[in-house]
Amino acid sequence: MANIDLIIRRARLDDREVDILVSDGAIAEVRDAADTLDTGDAQVVDASGLTVLPSMTDCHVHLREPGFEYKEDIESGLRAAAWGGFSNIMCMANTKPVNDTAPVTEMMLEKAARHWPGGPRLFPIGALTKGLKGEELAPMAELADAGCAAFSNDGVPVKSTELFRRAMEYASDWDRVVIDHCEDPYMGVAAGVNEGAVSSRLGLPAQPDMAEALQVARDVLLAEYLELPIHLAHISCRKSVDLIRFAKARGVRVTAETAPHYLLLTEDYLEGEATQYDTNAKVNPPLRTEDDRQAMLDALNDGTIDCLATDHAPHAGHEKETEFDVAPCGITGLDTALSVTWQLVREGKLERGAFIRAWTMAPCSIFNLPVNTFRVGDPADFFLFDEDEEWTVAADTLHSKSKNTPLLGTTLKGRVKTHFIQGKKIV
CATH class of the missing domain: 3.20.20.140 (Metal-dependent hydrolases)
Known part of the structure; x- marks a missing residue:
């Protein structure tokens, strides 16, 4: 596993709990989550309770x-x-x-x-x-x-x-x-x-x-x-x-x-x-x-x-x-x-x-843009998503510079917790 540099542990993907292995910015393997895993020198992210989406x-x-x-x-x-x-x-x-x-x-x-x-x-x-x-x-x-x-x-x-x-x-x-x-x-x-x-x-x-x-x-x-x-x-x-x-x-x-x-x-x-x-x-x-x-x-x-x-x-x-x-x-x-x-x-x-x-x-x-379907070789572009987190749409919860949405004041459910592009964390 020497060339695996990122492992996402116990994320929900569709109806499965999986471990996602990333190498050189690409999906190396998606496998059913294991109780133990040789992680080597890879960065390990615990995604228990979170959904992973492309x-x-x-x-x-x-x-x-x-x-x-x-x-x-x-x-x-x-x-x-x-x-x-x-x-x-x-x-x-x-x-x-x-x-x-x-x-x-x-x-x-x-x-x-x-x-x-x-x-x-x-x-x-x-x-x-x-x-x-x-x-x-x-x-x-x-x-x-x-x-x-x-x-x-x-x-x-x-x-x-x-x-x-x-x-x-x-x-x-x-x-x-x-x-x-x-x-x-x-x-x-x-x-x-x-x-x-x-x-x-x-x-x-x-x-x-x-x-x-x-x-x-x-x-x-x-x-x-x-x-x-x-x-x-x-x-x-x-x-x-x-x-x-x-x-x-x-x-x-x-x-x-x-x-x-x-x-x-x-x-x-x-x-x-x-x-x-x-x-x-x-x-x-x-x-x-x-x-x-x-x-x-x-x-x-x-x-x-x-x-x-x-x-x-x-x-x-x-x-x-x-x-x-x-x-x-x-x-x-x-x-x-x-x-x-x-x-x-x-x-x-x-x-x-x-x-x-x-x-x-x-x-x-x-x-003709890059896409991740979680097949081996796909770009490791995915985010961890808390389906149950509630948040209110407000000026201080929106990252856009402008706030012109009719959803202001509305409580929504589901929030990105962290986001990886080509295996690198961007937020």
């Missing part, structure tokens, strides 16, 4: 640096990721300047390496068009060579179908996938509330679910015609799920994600006695109906929705402390995503296998 991947995060460091920066965002159980973070390009040139990409990677040299790993997403203006393609070859893992126009849908088609084609030349924010650019853009009875009672400008589904339909038709992959961001409604399910049945190379807030909350939250007009719940796409929420859970369980992603969108307090219709859209999620989605597993609403697939294997397969 580190998660978040393929949709806003880290705000450069340009908006008062909301979040790479150091603070990766700190929230580390404590949230994430080893891979993909960050969107809506920075200032926009990540549409190699120097911006390289700066992001340099900051990540300086502040978190052992991970979480940062994978920038390059802008699809210059300045996210939707007028001219960004230099994709330059961005791919600099380290961009995918391309997206983020929250600014590309109006020109012809330009979007060319973007998908050019991205494929560098084996990259285009991620699309599906929103009709003329229909209730970024309204932040679902169009229906609730928005009418609240007197707010709203966006119908059709605004998302129209763009989903365009994208899957393009993907089928071009025989190229497309990834659809933060899906929120049943109409979109039905289109994606139909496309997958036809063999279209479409993948999709949803976010934890679409599994937990509905538009009704905005009419609550204590939460009416809560700008912390203003998000794009908006919280939808109970039927849409159930559709998201069903689609995750049956694989129609491939991934979970936080769409972590930090904003400073003063930006949210204003009238609902002028407040920015966005919810922070890196700190809370694990507890929220694990609670759904505990309640039997989300299958454990779907949880693991959606947070680990699926996003890593789509974007």
Whole structure:
């Protein structure tokens, strides 16, 4: 056992109590826990009573640096990721300047390496068009060579179908996938509330679910015609799920994600006695109906929705402390995503296998990122998790620089105790 440098003792993995042996940053062996074990010179961590889970991947995060460091920066965002159980973070390009040139990409990677040299790993997403203006393609070859893992126009849908088609084609030349924010650019853009009875009672400008589904339909038709992959961001409604399910049945190379807030909350939250007009719940796409929420859970369980992603969108307090219709859209999620989605597993609403697939294997397969499945040779990326520890979401319990979450004041269950990436403890 001379080459074993880390041993995790008596951790719960699925329905087993196991010992995990790590060598040179990789999984060397996972065996049933033994009463005695020759540990040699290895570091030994007693995980009795704790669950071990593979580190998660978040393929949709806003880290705000450069340009908006008062909301979040790479150091603070990766700190929230580390404590949230994430080893891979993909960050969107809506920075200032926009990540549409190699120097911006390289700066992001340099900051990540300086502040978190052992991970979480940062994978920038390059802008699809210059300045996210939707007028001219960004230099994709330059961005791919600099380290961009995918391309997206983020929250600014590309109006020109012809330009979007060319973007998908050019991205494929560098084996990259285009991620699309599906929103009709003329229909209730970024309204932040679902169009229906609730928005009418609240007197707010709203966006119908059709605004998302129209763009989903365009994208899957393009993907089928071009025989190229497309990834659809933060899906929120049943109409979109039905289109994606139909496309997958036809063999279209479409993948999709949803976010934890679409599994937990509905538009009704905005009419609550204590939460009416809560700008912390203003998000794009908006919280939808109970039927849409159930559709998201069903689609995750049956694989129609491939991934979970936080769409972590930090904003400073003063930006949210204003009238609902002028407040920015966005919810922070890196700190809370694990507890929220694990609670759904505990309640039997989300299958454990779907949880693991959606947070680990699926996003890593789509974007060609490292993943731990606890097979020999996999990167030793995992965290020890206390399923029973209760904690209250508050300014002093969140690691993100911004605190704009509708979960403030809520008691959640489940907390990361320590996190290893490539066999090295990062928190």
